[in-house]
Amino acid sequence: MKAHALSARIGERLLGWVALVVALAGWQVAAEVRHSHSVATFTSALHALGKILSSAQLGVDVLPSLYRVLAGFAIAAALGVVIGLFVGTFRALDPWVRPVIEFMRAVPPPLIIPVAMLIIGISGKLIISVIVFGAFWPVLLNTTDGARQVEPVYIETARVFHVARHVMVRSIVLPASLPMIMAGLRIALSTAIIMMVLAEMLASSTGIGYLVLTSQQTFDVPATYGGVLLLGVLGWFFDAAFLAVEQRVLAWNSDFAGGTRV
Amino acid sequence: MFEGATLECRHLSKSFPSAPESTTVIQDLSLRVQPGEFAVILGPSGCGKTTLLRTFSGLLRPDRGEVLVDGRVVHDVPDDVGVVFQEYNKSLFPWLSLERNVRFALRGLDRATAAQRARDALARVGLADSAHQYPWQVSGGMQQRTAIARALAHQARLVIMDEPFASVDAITRIHLEVMLLDIWTESRFSVVFVTHDIEEAVFLADRLFVLSGRPASLKEEITVTLPRPRDLLTTKALPLFQQLRERAFRLIEGGEQAS
Ligand SMILES: Nc1ncnc2c1ncn2[C@@H]1O[C@H](COP(=O)(O)OP(=O)(O)OP(=O)(O)O)[C@@H](O)[C@H]1O
Ligand SMILES: [Mg+2]
Numbered sequence: 001m002k003a004h005a006l007s008a009r010i011g012e013r014l015l016g017w018v019a020l021v022v023a024l025a026g027w028q029v030a031a032e033v034r035h036s037h038s039v040a041t042f043t044s045a046l047h048a049l050g051k052i053l054s055s056a057q058l059g060v061d062v063l064p065s066l067y068r069v070l071a072g073f074a075i076a077a078a079l080g081v082v083i084g085l086f087v088g089t090f091r092a093l094d095p096w097v098r099p100v101i102e103f104m105r106a107v108p109p110p111l112i113i114p115v116a117m118l119i120i121g122i123s124g125k126l127i128i129s130v131i132v133f134g135a136f137w138p139v140l141l142n143t144t145d146g147a148r149q150v151e152p153v154y155i156e157t158a159r160v161f162h163v164a165r166h167v168m169v170r171s172i173v174l175p176a177s178l179p180m181i182m183a184g185l186r187i188a189l190s191t192a193i194i195m196m197v198l199a200e201m202l203a204s205s206t207g208i209g210y211l212v213l214t215s216q217q218t219f220d221v222p223a224t225y226g227g228v229l230l231l232g233v234l235g236w237f238f239d240a241a242f243l244a245v246e247q248r249v250l251a252w253n254s255d256f257a258g259g260t261r262v
Numbered sequence: 263m264f265e266g267a268t269l270e271c272r273h274l275s276k277s278f279p280s281a282p283e284s285t286t287v288i289q290d291l292s293l294r295v296q297p298g299e300f301a302v303i304l305g306p307s308g309c310g311k312t313t314l315l316r317t318f319s320g321l322l323r324p325d326r327g328e329v330l331v332d333g334r335v336v337h338d339v340p341d342d343v344g345v346v347f348q349e350y351n352k353s354l355f356p357w358l359s360l361e362r363n364v365r366f367a368l369r370g371l372d373r374a375t376a377a378q379r380a381r382d383a384l385a386r387v388g389l390a391d392s393a394h395q396y397p398w399q400v401s402g403g404m405q406q407r408t409a410i411a412r413a414l415a416h417q418a419r420l421v422i423m424d425e426p427f428a429s430v431d432a433i434t435r436i437h438l439e440v441m442l443l444d445i446w447t448e449s450r451f452s453v454v455f456v457t458h459d460i461e462e463a464v465f466l467a468d469r470l471f472v473l474s475g476r477p478a479s480l481k482e483e484i485t486v487t488l489p490r491p492r493d494l495l496t497t498k499a500l501p502l503f504q505q506l507r508e509r510a511f512r513l514i515e516g517g518e519q520a521s
Contacts, residue, residue, distance in 0.1 A: 151352050153347055153349055153352040153353050154352070154353075154355065156316075156321055156345075156347070156353075157345075157347065157353050157355075157366075159321060159338075159339060160319065160321070160339050160343075160344075160345045161366055161367050161369065161416075162339065162341070162369075163369070172355070175355070175357040176355075176357075178357070252356055252357040252358075252396050253356065253357075254356075254396075254398035254399075
């Protein structure tokens with residue numbers, strides 16, 4: 001039974017990979033046949049990607065982008081979880097904060113970039129700041145909702161055992177809302193990547209976003225596609241890594257146990 | 263010397279402004295549980311049993327009247343009171359193993375002592391081998407046994423139980439009733455056990471408080487003189503058991519007709 005389920009899952013995975021290879025081959029063939037100036041072949045994009053990763057561009061464009069995403073995400077996650085836990089736990093805060101949260105999450109995060117350019121000016125801080133801004137709201141929102149919906153019996157149980165209010169936040173509210181928090185963090189991670197690319201296109205002279213934009217403007221078509229390829233792989237990798245972490249962190253949750261839904 | 267606590271409530275009333283139908287859930291209820299006694303509160307579904315237990319344990323404040331444990335008025339949950347909630351699937355923390363769940367009751371102690379006590383408590387309910395499993399990995403009956411172990415772990419002198427066996431299957435339920443009686447016989451803490459099951463009530467009780475339907479008030483107090491140790495087959499076959507069961511049944515039925 002279990003072996004069967006496992007092989008079925010491997011089979012499903014395989015289908016996905018086959019579809020990906022077919023799509024890439026389709027890209028390659030179409031680009032070769034059409035032979036357009038605006039479409040690079042897959043192989044030339046791959047070649048350009050190799051060049052990006054093996055030249056000085058790695059240090060100038062790729063690594064700073066990675067650093068910005070990770071730092072921005074980490075700051076947003078820490079702020080969002082801590083503030084969200086308190087807002088969700090202490091209901092008295094709710095009427096004060098709720099309208100702000102509702103409004104801010106309705107604002108498309110990219111809109112902050114021109115505003116931030118006015119306030120902060122074009123600098124290294126700008127990009128991390130806007131990433132933090134974009135990634136913060138989904139974490140805050142999910143954490144607040146998770147904390148607010150903690151099973152009341154958990155709280156009563158904690159009261160029976162005389163758990164102090166501030167200990168309750170860490171040892172009951174946090175683990176109880178962890179599934180919601182992780183879902184928020186996952187959204188935040190992809191938002192962080194979007195904000196990184198956009199900010200680098202609009203307000204930077206380094207980074208993957210900048211690289212893609214300038215290569216397009218200088219008609220270095222393969223490099224443009226190489227950059228796109230790189231972002232795609234990075235996004236996929238971040239998400240896969242995130243899911244692996246989530247799997248471990250939520251191992252106690254029957255929905256995540258063993259990687260299959262029970 | 264370990265001795266069970268007394269529980270007393272006097273002229274207890276509680277109403278919820280937001281509740282539908284009649285807002286008064288408990289009306290002028292007084293009762294007394296002696297040290298080491300197994301008291302059962304029997305009442306129809308929805309009559310306010312959980313509300314009553316929450317006021318007993320200090321989780322909820324009564325509108326009128328007072329609750330006393332060992333003669334002291336209850337404001338917050340007293341130290342030596344253990345509570346087993348109706349929904350065992352919600353009162354165990356799913357992110358903790360069974361042992362860690364029990365250790366939650368032993369937070370004040372140092373690690374080694376707490377771990378030892380938790381393992382002892384689990385062993386008493388027959389779960390020594392499942393200590394490291396998570397709640398969702400074990401059956402409902404095992405989860406409820408863990409909740410009982412947790413309530414007992416800090417040497418509670420009064421254990422308050424809200425329909426603890428209502429949602430396990432009939433066979434498991436019989437085993438759990440017998441297990442509970444065994445543990446109680448060993449250490450003689452006081453028990454307040456709520457149920458809507460007449461047979462269970464008579465089988466377990468020293469003293470049986472029958473509640474009327476809503477608003478809950480005390481309809482009758484019955485002293486159950488069935489001999490102990492009680493046994494599933496012989497006790498339930500006694501004529502006295504049948505009589506008590508019938509009497510309780512009529513009290514409950516009468517209440518439903520009147521309302
Ligand atoms: N916090 C609350 N706010 C408003 N109404 C409440 C609250 N708690 C309980 N009630 C109402 O009080 C009544 C009695 O509820 P309670 O849970 O005490 O009954 P019960 O006898 O334990 O029921 P059951 O047999 O289903 O466990 C119900 O009608 C319920 O709607
Ligand atoms: Mg109830």
